[in-house]
Amino acid sequence: MPNAFQPTDCLKDYYRTWIAVYKEGAIREVTLAKYRMSLAWVERLAPSLRLCELTRVAYQQLLNAYALEHERQTTMDFHHQLKGAILDAVDDGLIPRDPTRKVIIKGKLPAEKKRKYLNxxxxxxxxxxxxxxxxxxxxxxxxxxxxxxxxxxxxxxxxxxxxxxxxxxxxxxxxxxxxxxxxxxxxxxxxxxxxxxxxxxxxxxxxxxxxxxxxxxxxxxxxxxxxxxxxxxxxxxxxxxxxxxxxxxxxxxxxxxxxxxxxxxxxxxxxxxxxxxxxxxxxxxxxxxxxxxxxxxxxxxxxxxxxxx
CATH class of the missing domain: 1.10.443.10 (Intergrase catalytic core)
Known part of the structure; x- marks a missing residue:
């Protein structure tokens, strides 16, 4: 993928291609659906964010925006699904430094859980x-x-x-x-x-x-x-x-x-x-x-x- 993208390209486009190249056919459909959902959130929250603009602050702001509507564990899952692509972009020289380092995971308080089992x-x-x-x-x-x-x-x-x-x-x-x-x-x-x-x-x-x-x-x-x-x-x-x-x-x-x-x-x-x-x-x-x-x-x-x- 190094030759396919430039630092000025959007994160959403890189992430979409990364999922297609590295995840489709390699993981179960139910897991792939989670990556695609994460892509939909990137498209919604950061539609014009370019790879060269993805600093630690910009990435933290993206996570914070996601956390406003999700619980902490869900935000953590989103972070892990996106982090793999971002680290590959760092390796490809599209992002100068790892923007995911020392992130703070936030999120809404968990809703009161109903008992999922019987005694x-x-x-x-x-x-x-x-x-x-x-x-x-x-x-x-x-x-x-x-x-x-x-x-x-x-x-x-x-x-x-x-x-x-x-x-x-x-x-x-x-x-x-x-x-x-x-x-x-x-x-x-x-x-x-x-x-x-x-x-x-x-x-x-x-x-x-x-x-x-x-x-x-x-x-x-x-x-x-x-x-x-x-x-x-x-x-x-x-x-x-x-x-x-x-x-x-x-x-x-x-x-x-x-x-x-x-x-x-x-x-x-x-x-x-x-x-x-x-x-x-x-x-x-x-x-x-x-x-x-x-x-x-x-x-x-x-x-x-x-x-x-």
């Missing part, structure tokens, strides 16, 4: 209320996700052949591309390919449910297009009827992980079961649970020490 008693109430018939439907889907912690697209892609009833395991090797017309697709990452251990009750239920279904066809995908809103709407109706927090299907995944952590399952085991690329992802996602468990551990340590004579 054990609420989950029991939800599962007891499901109407589990003889055919695979969304109620069976809700039960499966609640007991396995699978992602929505992973659960959609399951076929009867993925169940190992003898060893009580479920193989997760693919996803269902429900956003782009259907069809099997790769998992989110290599760590997402895994075997999930199932409880004996769920094994018996699904052995009966799928025995007459085609072995290599998705269990839950209907003939029409699949929308996660369909399952979320059904789940919401159950939650409201039971007067428990309204969660999404992804909230069932959070519920599954939270219950395991509260039960004393190690972070490493939970990370493997969820298909996280690293334990760091699990720790960040479930920090609230981990902190609460640490507080309980402190109380336990203090009580144990107090009993020593």
């Amino acid at each position: 054990q008693f609420e989950l029991h109430a939800l599962l007891r209320s499901l109407k589990l018939g003889e055919r695979a439907d969304w109620d069976w889907f809700i039960l499966l996700v609640a007991k396995t912690g699978l992602r929505f697209s992973e659960a959609l892609a399951l076929t009867p052949a993925d169940f190992d009833f003898a060893h009580q395991t479920l193989s997760v090797t693919k996803t269902w591309n429900y956003k782009d017309g259907g069809g099997f697709a790769p998992t989110k990452n290599r760590s997402s390919v895994r075997k999930v251990q199932l409880d004996w009750q769920l094994i018996m239920q699904f052995a009966t449910l799928v025995k007459d279904l085609p072995k290599d066809q998705p269990i839950f995908v209907p003939e029409e297009k699949v929308y996660n809103s369909t399952v979320n709407d059904r789940l919401e109706r159950y939650c409201r009827a039971l007067n428990i927090p309204v969660i999404s299907v992804h909230g069932l995944r959070h519920t599954h992980a939270s219950i395991l952590l509260y039960a004393g399952v190690s972070i490493a085991s939970v990370a493997r079961r969820l298909g996280h690329a690293s334990m760091t992802t699990t720790q960040k996602t479930y920090l609230h649970v981990i902190q609460e468990l640490e507080n309980q551990d402190i109380d336990l340590v203090m009580r144990s020490l107090a009993n020593l004579r």
Whole structure:
């Protein structure tokens, strides 16, 4: 790209080309969409900012303008997505010095977050209320996700052949591309390919449910297009009827992980079961649970020490 641009060219044009050259075809579509969103904000906030004008002050002003409408973490993400292109422009000699050095990340105060998971008693109430018939439907889907912690697209892609009833395991090797017309697709990452251990009750239920279904066809995908809103709407109706927090299907995944952590399952085991690329992802996602468990551990340590004579 060094010969394609001059220091007098606009940042937005350089960033657009940089995304096309370095990101398209190299990252997942959902991640690419985030870069394109960042580009849209650069076009909106700094439509005429030239590369040669991108000083530390100008870059900080761009971040500050973005931060006026976004929370701090979102501003941090915007900074990281833009920084890669800017550092390449520095290497190309289009910008004399790194303008991203020592930036200050600002942002709006986070809105009060709704609880995204159920506690054990609420989950029991939800599962007891499901109407589990003889055919695979969304109620069976809700039960499966609640007991396995699978992602929505992973659960959609399951076929009867993925169940190992003898060893009580479920193989997760693919996803269902429900956003782009259907069809099997790769998992989110290599760590997402895994075997999930199932409880004996769920094994018996699904052995009966799928025995007459085609072995290599998705269990839950209907003939029409699949929308996660369909399952979320059904789940919401159950939650409201039971007067428990309204969660999404992804909230069932959070519920599954939270219950395991509260039960004393190690972070490493939970990370493997969820298909996280690293334990760091699990720790960040479930920090609230981990902190609460640490507080309980402190109380336990203090009580144990107090009993020593």
